[in-house]
Amino acid sequence: MSRRDIFTDVAAILHPLPQPTEAAEEDYDGFLEWRRQAAEEQRDTAESLRLSWEEGDQDPLLGALSSARRAKEEAEQQIRELLAYGREFVQPRPYTLGDLAAAAGMSISGVRTAYGHRDVAQVADATGAKPRQWRAPDPDDSEATA
Incomplete structure (x- = not known):
């Protein structure tokens, strides 16, 4: 029995x-190139x-687990910022909660x-855009005034 290489x-x-x-069969050369690139990425990563x-x-x-966790955290931050943009910056009407929920796979x-x-x-800093009037109190503000 051969030993696995981690x-x-x-x-x-x-x-x-x-x-x-079926799509790969239609573009067989493209599929082979895609496989070649993936195999090359595997070799480079293993090395x-x-x-x-x-x-x-x-x-x-x-x-690899640490890297995947960091990528997940970055993706979650991006999702939060995209949701904030869709609800707080898009004018004249924000995206609906239902549309954003469906796209994000959330309720x-x-x-x-x-x-x-x-x-x-963060969205305002990144885009230079001004958010709409937001009714929710900022928890940091209530701590500062308490």
């Missing part, structure tokens, strides 16, 4: 090879993980509570 296994999880589909391990920097699986009440004043401020 470096190539983690790389295969991070960069899975595309599987044939990078191996080097990092050998230099004592990072366990390949734990490092309407989840969208309503997904973002806060900090997210709105």
